[in-house]
Amino acid sequence: MKHILIVDDSPTILMSMEGVLSRAGFQVSKAPSGEDAVRALQNGVRPNLVITDLNMRGMNGIDVIKAIRANSATRFTPVLMLTTESAQDKRQEARSAGATGWLVKPVQPNDLLGVVRQVMPGA
Amino acid sequence: MTCLAWCAKSCRGHEVGAWWKSLSAWASPAKSTYEVEEAVALPPEPEATLAPAPNPEWLAQGQMSDLPQMAAHALSLGLRPETLSLIQEMGSYANFVEIMQRHLDNVCSGTERAAEEIMGQVLHIEGDLSGLVQYVTHTVNSSEFLHASDAVINSIGEGHTMIRDLVRHHLATQCRIRDNLSEVNRVSVRMKDHLEDIEKIRRQTDLLAINARIRIASLGQQTGLDVIAQEIRGLATQTGDLAQNLRGELKEMDELIRSRLVQDFNEQETRDNDSINHLQTTFDRLQENMQRMIAMQGGLIEAVRSRAHEMDEPLMNLVGSIQFQDVARQQIELVGQALNMISDHFVSLSQAIINGEAPPDSSIARCLTLILENYVMEEQRAAHTGPGACDGGAAIELF
Numbered sequence: 001m002k003h004i005l006i007v008d009d010s011p012t013i014l015m016s017m018e019g020v021l022s023r024a025g026f027q028v029s030k031a032p033s034g035e036d037a038v039r040a041l042q043n044g045v046r047p048n049l050v051i052t053d054l055n056m057r058g059m060n061g062i063d064v065i066k067a068i069r070a071n072s073a074t075r076f077t078p079v080l081m082l083t084t085e086s087a088q089d090k091r092q093e094a095r096s097a098g099a100t101g102w103l104v105k106p107v108q109p110n111d112l113l114g115v116v117r118q119v120m121p122g123a
Numbered sequence: 124m125t126c127l128a129w130c131a132k133s134c135r136g137h138e139v140g141a142w143w144k145s146l147s148a149w150a151s152p153a154k155s156t157y158e159v160e161e162a163v164a165l166p167p168e169p170e171a172t173l174a175p176a177p178n179p180e181w182l183a184q185g186q187m188s189d190l191p192q193m194a195a196h197a198l199s200l201g202l203r204p205e206t207l208s209l210i211q212e213m214g215s216y217a218n219f220v221e222i223m224q225r226h227l228d229n230v231c232s233g234t235e236r237a238a239e240e241i242m243g244q245v246l247h248i249e250g251d252l253s254g255l256v257q258y259v260t261h262t263v264n265s266s267e268f269l270h271a272s273d274a275v276i277n278s279i280g281e282g283h284t285m286i287r288d289l290v291r292h293h294l295a296t297q298c299r300i301r302d303n304l305s306e307v308n309r310v311s312v313r314m315k316d317h318l319e320d321i322e323k324i325r326r327q328t329d330l331l332a333i334n335a336r337i338r339i340a341s342l343g344q345q346t347g348l349d350v351i352a353q354e355i356r357g358l359a360t361q362t363g364d365l366a367q368n369l370r371g372e373l374k375e376m377d378e379l380i381r382s383r384l385v386q387d388f389n390e391q392e393t394r395d396n397d398s399i400n401h402l403q404t405t406f407d408r409l410q411e412n413m414q415r416m417i418a419m420q421g422g423l424i425e426a427v428r429s430r431a432h433e434m435d436e437p438l439m440n441l442v443g444s445i446q447f448q449d450v451a452r453q454q455i456e457l458v459g460q461a462l463n464m465i466s467d468h469f470v471s472l473s474q475a476i477i478n479g480e481a482p483p484d485s486s487i488a489r490c491l492t493l494i495l496e497n498y499v500m501e502e503q504r505a506a507h508t509g510p511g512a513c514d515g516g517a518a519i520e521l522f
Contacts, residue, residue: 012445
């Protein structure tokens with residue numbers, strides 16, 4: 001079973017994403033902040049995909065991507081940004097940091113699953 | 124079209140503000156600290172006559188559109204340019220309010236759409252569930268299911284009765300066998316008595332035989348042997364009678380065993396075989412009806428599974444629709460931040476009014492610029508600067 005880590009400071013989004021992804025057969029872990037996500041990865045959590053929000057209190061999504069890319073164990077883990085942000089410069093910043101894709105909230109469950117399966121071969 | 128140009132065109136309050144910026148610059152170009160962002164033609168020189176006083180009711184209602192009239196009146200009263208600048212700054216509040224109103228309208232329409240979507244999905248799921256409940260109810264109440272259920276119940280009851288009768292018959296047979304064995308025991312005791320009598324005769328016969336040999340040996344012929352012979356005949360007769368009795372007892376015992384015990388066993392065996400056959404038929408029927416019920420239950424489970432699968436998508440959409448809360452939260456948070464900003468600005472303005480100073484460096488227009496820079500959603504930018512002026516890309520993009 002493919003493992004997905006969701007990072008968002010909104011409990012609603014965490015629950016919503018968990019509901020959608022777990023119903024589709026994925027194992028889901030949740031981190032309520034960027035710091036928690038990075039800590040989990042440092043403690044050996046090895047997701048097949050990370051979905052992170054951009055604007056979070058404390059460590060933001062770009063910082064999370066940078067931390068993931070800096071860790072040799074997670075360097076090649078795909079990371080999707082799931083955010084309300086729509087500005088092109090922010091997308092470019094995320095892309096430069098190593099994001100795999102960009103999704104603007106609210107995202108339709110079928111669209112989300114389509115992207116998730118696209119970036120996780122075999123899912 | 125730039126942001127301010129769009130605002131100037133679409134927002135009446137902003138038009139008022141722009142007009143008064145130029146008025147302020149005209150009134151006191153050296154002292155004004157307000158930055159004029161748009162080149163606006165100067166208004167005609169005010170007339171020397173006193174401008175009419177603004178309608179007090181409009182003032183009470185806070186109608187900003189009445190500001191030019193108010194300012195003209197203030198100018199005619201000879202107010203200072205700083206005061207005019209303050210009035211002008213307050214006039215641009217209408218623009219701020221209008222933008223915030225659009226944000227709140229967006230939140231309202233967004234949440235309304237989400238609520239309608241969620242309601243649609245809930246009704247869809249409710250419809251599926253109702254259909255499923257109807258199907259299950261119909262199946263459970265169908266004559267086939269009820270017949271199978273009744274047959275199962277009847278078979279179980281019948282089997283229970285048969286097993287109870289079987290046990291009862293066995294107990295009765297056991298009682299009869301016990302009685303017959305007691306009878307055999309009594310016959311056996313009588314035979315033992317007869318055997319003791321025979322043993323007694325044998326001992327007497329042995330004694331007579333010894334006496335006869337002694338008498339014959341000592342007295343020779345004609346010495347009472349007739350008496351001894353008579354005694355021995357008597358004993359033989361007794362022995363014969365006893366043997367007869369013994370045969371009778373044995374015959375009785377044989378009959379008892381053969382006719383009663385064997386008969387009981389045979390009858391019991393026949394009844395048992397009948398009961399077992401009947402029981403087997405009953406259990407066959409039970410098995411058949413159970414299989415029918417299991418098949419119907421399997422159909423029900425499959426139908427439930429199928430309906431549950433059909434409900435997957437609306438359920439998933441329902442769960443996904445909850446994202447609107449996060450979007451609305453962010454929009455409202457931004458309006459809250461903007462209101463805090465404007466509240467701080469009004470505190471600064473009131474300080475300036477109290478102290479008779481020029482407006483503070485921070486203007487409502489600058490607040491709006493800061494707010495514009497902090498937007499994250501395309502919808503927010505569109506509410507502020509108008510549709511088509513945003514650089515938002517596709518909702519989904521893979522790099």
